[in-house]
Amino acid sequence: MTLPTLIIAACFLAFVFVVLLFGGPSVSKAKSRRLAMMKDRHAASTEAVVAAQMRKTIQAASGQGSSLTSLMPRREQMELRLRRTGKGWTVSQYMFASMGLFVVMTGALLVLRTPFVLAALIGVMAAVGLPYLATGRLIKRRVAAFNARFPDAIDLLVRGLKSGLPVTETFQVVSQELPGPVGEEFRGVVERIRIGNTMEAALQESAEMLATPEFQFFCITIAIQRETGGNLAETLGNLSDVLRKRAQMKLKIRAMSSEAKASAYIVGALPFFVFGIVWTMNPEYLSGFFHEQRLIVTGLGGLVWMSIGAFIMSRMISFEI
Incomplete structure (x- = not known):
């Protein structure tokens, strides 16, 4: 085995050791999970029981993956970030991609006779930074695509409400008629409502997933209308006009x-x-x-x-x- 191969193997083992050392299970997270299990066990409302069953299903599905993912710090935030990309990637794939990038970058620099410390430092920076930047770019692109078609979805909702359809049926129409992130998010809202979640809870979960103010405005509008009443079609029409003007202002600022x-x-x-x-x-x-x-x-x-x-x-x- 040649010297560069040994150096690359040593860099890979060092990276794995760092992950194992700093990414161990958290005591506070374990305590929080035990408290959540106690609350779910003594839940009284139907909505709380359904939410508890969903959390158990998600934990069981995530537990079937690689045990290496349990060592990642802030794993829940990374899972949420990967779901926001809309690509269906897992934390295991993300970690193995980072490790592979570290090995490739460090090995290439060592072949170019770069000092070991500098090569390892650049490799760690590339392994941590490049996948994070790539996922951030995908999230930004997906959110931009959602915001571009979201006013059209609201207009479709307004037409459905004016024709006499209930709100949940108009959500179903939007999920079927509009492609891309808009249809996917409304399809997720409809599925969560069907399994027993309230409309506010289903919309809020999508709002946390997208983390965009446009959809948050929509959730607030729906929640206020359900509590106070009023003409929902007219309110959503005004919201669509506001969102289009916001988009025009953003384009003007980008041009300037x-x-x-x-x-x-x-x-x-x-x-x-x-x-x-x-x-x-x-x-x-x-x-x-x-x-x-x-x-x-x-x-x-x-x-x-x-x-x-x-x-x-x-x-x-x-x-x-």
């Missing part, structure tokens, strides 16, 4: 800030572009950044300051509507 974003991308990519050109033409001139400690510290400091500047610029062009 596009020039600043382009300038930030050019300025931020220029150092890396120049580094790559110089490295291609004269590798020895920049080789000190990979083995001299002072240059390594200087390079990492420059990356940190550039990251701070990019974060500040991103917050300056970010507006809440």
